[in-house]
Amino acid sequence: MLHRVMIPPDPIQRFAELFERAKQAIAVDPNAMVVATVGDDGRPSARVVLLKDFDARGFVFYTNHESRKGREARAHPHAALCFYWQPLNEQVRVEGRVERVTDAEADAYFHSRARGSQVGAWASLQSQPLATREQLEARVAEVEQKYAGQPVPRPPHWSGFRVVPDRIEFWHAQESRLHDRHVYLREGGGWRTEMLYP
């Protein structure tokens, strides 16, 4: 079973190496990923967000926790992530439990953002119906006035989710659609690997 020993043992290290290559190859948003969550009715929903951090603990993105994805991830704390890096011919799929990052982590990231984004985090009732664009602009003006001349604090409903992976799949395009698929399944303290038919 030579192919088994050829699968690199650590999926996070493998992700890190691929992500570095993606950043070299893709000028805009190489950290974009699709996040899928599940609603109370069992229906999945998916949208693009930006990966802001990752390490052995998991993959972090930031959002409004009252948004559709936020509510779904809190009620049904599992999510799937999907990256497609076309110039690399690579897809990475991550699945796992979702947890909220610590307030200290969220604060550190929030305060690294541009002030306009900080204001937007207060002004946007993300995923709720919006009657007119003017309504949004009025909320932005209110927040700007409220925090004029002082730092914008992080809204309590705005934070990060960490997807703690228990399954990671690397797909690499090969000729005749006989692609490589390497799956990592969390087992005990480590990872078991297997290959899948393409």
Ligand SMILES: Cc1cc2nc3c(=O)[nH]c(=O)nc-3n(C[C@H](O)[C@H](O)[C@H](O)COP(=O)(O)O)c2cc1C
């Ligand atoms: C390239 C790109 C990056 C995005 N990054 C984020 C992000 O990091 N966080 C976020 O909340 N929404 C992000 N969005 C917007 C989401 O796709 C989505 O519209 C929004 O979060 C509301 O989703 P929901 O109603 O399913 O909760 C991004 C959209 C695009 C196209």
